[in-house]
Amino acid sequence: MIAMGRGKKEEKFAKVCSLLREHGVRITNVRKAVVKELLNGKQHRHVEELCRKLASKGVSRASVYRTLSLLEHVGFVSKVLYGERHSHFEFLSIGEHHDHLICIRCGRIVEFKSSQIERLQKEIAKKHSFELKGHVLEIRGICPQCKRLNKEQEKTVKDC
Amino acid sequence: MIAMGRGKKEEKFAKVCSLLREHGVRITNVRKAVVKELLNGKQHRHVEELCRKLASKGVSRASVYRTLSLLEHVGFVSKVLYGERHSHFEFLSIGEHHDHLICIRCGRIVEFKSSQIERLQKEIAKKHSFELKGHVLEIRGICPQCKRLNKEQEKTVKDC
DNA sequence: TTTTATGCAAAACTTTTGCAGCTGA
């Protein structure tokens, strides 16, 4: 995953601000902090991690949740699952999107990109008159390591 | 969504049982009840709804969760998000899979099927030596109704 | 008989909310 360049980050930041304004939402310090934190980190994040980082800037947990749902509403982030318990958030429409293969045994996540899938989702959105904002594709299966383990020792699958 | 025929259901039930046995897991009444309930309902379900239905058969909430995670591990169900708060579960590898377009404004869900996507996911899994068990594709965007509303009255987006 | 599963109730988490005070436009 490549970090965004400074220029691009600022451009994106401005775009989010204007998105918020369009929705009649105030641009507050708290919201700026959340957006900046999102832009500074990886493309997908635990809410928990965001809360921890933002707490040091005086942003409360409640505000993190409130801001995320606001940003989801305007189409800047999207909730994703990635086979785990707690929710993650991911940027939308930021280019450089990738999808995931997830092992249902050990949780291993393999990233991949597919231009064909990008193309297909555009077609599908268009066909249903949706304004495309992003997508989540998780392919679930059993990874090569777990398949091998499975054969060797049928019962100790946990510690793959 | 078409309900499964009786014969197909029984066949599937037998398959799950043997899957469980393969994993050295006991076939208990509770587990049978959960699997049957899953096979009798829609392809994706709220955990909450499952708990309610199974409670009347004497199955506890804890067992529903335990059984679901077991079934997830053997590859019979998969956790999905569908843009909502609480988790849903979905059958895997049961054929007749469909994906979803989700409106980030109003939560509207539109189902669609794409044989091209089915084909692509198979290729991708194969390429990474994963044993394919299923996939989740959610395309997120703004539905035609919300787009219209957006233009008409910029600020009352909630009650789309 | 022995091992594994279950129900119960409590604990651990995650997310939302009401409200009083604060802040951005």
Added chain:
DNA sequence: TCAGCTGCAAAAGTTTTGCATAAAA
């Protein structure tokens, strides 16, 4: 100014766990 944000703390909701008992093999 003042509608809209925010933090706090409490509530609500979801998922997991320990343990005594029950059920499967």
